[in-house]
Amino acid sequence: MSIQEPPAPVNLIGLTRNDYKGLPSTLCKGCGHDSISARIISVAYDLSIDPRQLIKMSGIGCSSKTPAYFLNQSHGFNSLHGRMPSATTGALLANHTLKAIGVSGDGDTTSIGLGQFIHLVRRNVPMVYIVENNGVYGLTKGQFSATADEGQRLKYAGLNELPPIDVCWEALIADCGFVARSFAGDPRQVETLLKAAFSHRGTAVLDIISPCVSFNDNPDSTKSYAWGKDHEEAITDLSWIPAREEITVDYAEGESVEVEMHDGSHIRLKKLDRDYDPRDRAQAMTLLDHARANQEFITGLIYIDEERPSLPELERLPETPLAHLPERQLRPSREALAKIMDSFK
């Protein structure tokens, strides 16, 4: 006699949570990155994203290994160190109908890949770009990355005397329309930001502090679990409302900000301790500057702009992806060639 298991719950497109899983992780136990992978699986399931219509991209490093650990039914592209932006740009020009999620690290994005990162954002390539930021090189065993704090000490690397590069600030300067910071130890916020990011029109940058348990998890490090738990300060209370749901609650003027996303969903940002409008770029700059000067760990949606067109829009691409155009649309006619040849006679 066999015991019938109840069928696993399915989402709107009939897939189970299991359909969104990846291979078992090979990262260190307790790594912040694994927690983010779990959030990606959860959000993709919740949003009923078709994994076959999504590509997962990465560069090189611990973070960049993670696309193997989620969404097994999605095509993955583990590119070169710091070169995920260019490959994704090309991939999405070839097929702009697919969703894209990219996972990078602080070394991959702010050192070797800073140029490509800035140009990806500048082109507004429509993708969710996650930086799993731990301030340290893991795979090569503990060198400082460019996001490490000035004055920080590490066991092997010694003292860091250089100022950190701020991912959010770089994104903002490059005219990014979706800039957010979060903490791997705050699953609820990461999930909400991911949902909002998937609804964004162009490049959505998520700088997620993701502690490295092997090389940079001392409680005095700003990239550690303990520091994050003690210091995280959300700038607003963020919620994401799917397109199909009616907005029911009204807040008093000044209490919250409502932004309609490109796909018809909404985000709502409720005021917490401070007056903050994430549509105000100057305010976002000031916030980041202040946080950096005072080593404040502010999290949440820092800046949002749904107006800027994405690269495929600017390129005026047809509905059919370029990669799927049939030969008759790719090769001009015999007559066209004859006419051109006559012009050279």
Added chain:
Amino acid sequence: MSITDVQRGSKQPPRHGAQPSPQLTDITDSPAGVNNFCITVATINGSGSQTANNCLIRALFKMGIPVSGKNIFPSNIQGLPTWFQIRVSEDGFVGRRDTAEIVVAMNKNTLAEDTKRVAPGGVLITPTEFKVAEERADITYYNLPVQQMAKDSGANAELRPYVANMVYVGALIELLGIDAGEVEAALVSHFKGKAGPINMNFGVVKAAIEYTRANIVKRDTFRVQKSNKTTGKILIGGNEAGGLGGVFGGFTVAAWYPITPSTSLVDALGDYAKELRVDKASGQKYYAIVQAEDEIAALGIVTGAGWMGARAMTSTSGPGISLMTEYIGFAYFADIPVVVWDIQRMGPSTGLPTRTSQGDVLKVYYLGHGDQKHVILLPANMEECFEAGWHAFDLAERLQTPIFVLSDLDLGMNLWMSEPFAYPEQPMDRGKVLSAEELDQLGGFARYGDEDGTGVGPRTLPGTDSPLAAYFTRGSGHNARAQYTERPEDWLANMQRLARKHEYARTLVPRPVLDETPGAEIGIIAYGSTDAPMAEARAMLASRGVKTSYLRLRALPLNEDYARFAEKYPRVYVVENNFDGQMARILMAEEPKLAAKLIPIAHSDGLPLTGRWIAQAIVEQER
């Protein structure tokens, strides 16, 4: 050029006869005369002489006379000296000619060296304003009031240097018998029918014709006469031909970074795409061209697009190839189709961006870290540039690998005569791509498997609607099912598969062109732009009783035609425009048994090789 360069690239002693001789007297250029001479125009860069020179070339071409033009220009926008060589050759030789029978010296700064440039019995034309002392007794001097005529044209001060060039156009028309009507037609075409500039320029041409007729007594023997050797032909540059080929090959994504001398290829790609691949009603573009932030990103974009299933390409030159090396290695090892044009220029390093060379052959063949060998097309003329433009995509998608097209500045940026291009007759080959239906039938697939022994596995495109479609692409270790692996046997198996793919490529790339002469004792091998002077070199050798057989390589890897050819001839010369004899080295490595037969004839000074130089170099060896 010095003949002592002949053996520079080779560690072997000269095989035949004495040490290279410094004497250049043995082979001389063919006697100049009617429809056979070279005009060199010396000007200042940025003074607009290109219009004048192209109009002359087009007029000569329309008169049915075989003509070629070479722009020897500096890496500069304005101010440095520049030379343009126009060669007319009734025999149809379009390689560079060493001697200049007619020199138009419009640049006072280079007057002394330009005077030396004139071949004995030749002509020097200068502006009257230069007040040239007629020191050489063996040449004819003509002068023209260039500045005065430019002033008289009514052109404003800014335009005067440009219209000044029309003075020598008019003088050459009168002195050589060029059809003035054809020059006017070329101006109409150049200025797209705009009456203002056409009348101003042609007004100066007419005035110069009249001045020459009234004031200059012709004392030379050079002239042109109508012929029928260009009937049905076209006049085009290799970069334009390659760009056009890309459009007819169905490119959809191109990414690039500006670099001389490759930029005009992407320009042509964009111009023709705008004309032929935009939906006129909606304005939607059936292609995307991205000017990337650097060549690293350019090839990253192309690789991402190739992975996604688009026909993707880039165009660059040596320094750009260096930056692209990283993604080339990735695309090679992850089996991604990409097309890379390398319009070669002088290296090493920045080298001479505006001078030609075949200096990237060795590097590109083995480009990347770890073991890899690439597929390279070697177009030698305009038809082959066009053909490479579309054929490279078929090869890239069939072989799922980077395909290089090695052109160079000489082919790419100069004007060449050609037969009109043939329309691609075979349908596009999109390679092994599995659909969702096929996947469901098969029940899965081995991305890097090799069922048919070609070394090419089936791929799926992202977005394929099947739970079996996804796989993980990586530059790190992978097995046949695209899973990460560090097992030695998996690694070896993958390398062996890639080696089988290289063998398969041998059977797909264009075969060499053979021209064998009965009784020939020597074989000559060349490729790319060196083919143009080779025809003349072989004719010069034949006229001295030296019979030659010729094999022109059109691609790497080699196929059996090479060995068959090299086995047949006691001595095989490998002629190329680089310093180290790069192709000779590849041939030696590929067929070590034949290596001892090969004699590298390599030379590189920034200019295209001449037929005379090649013939002389071979004569030196044959003594």
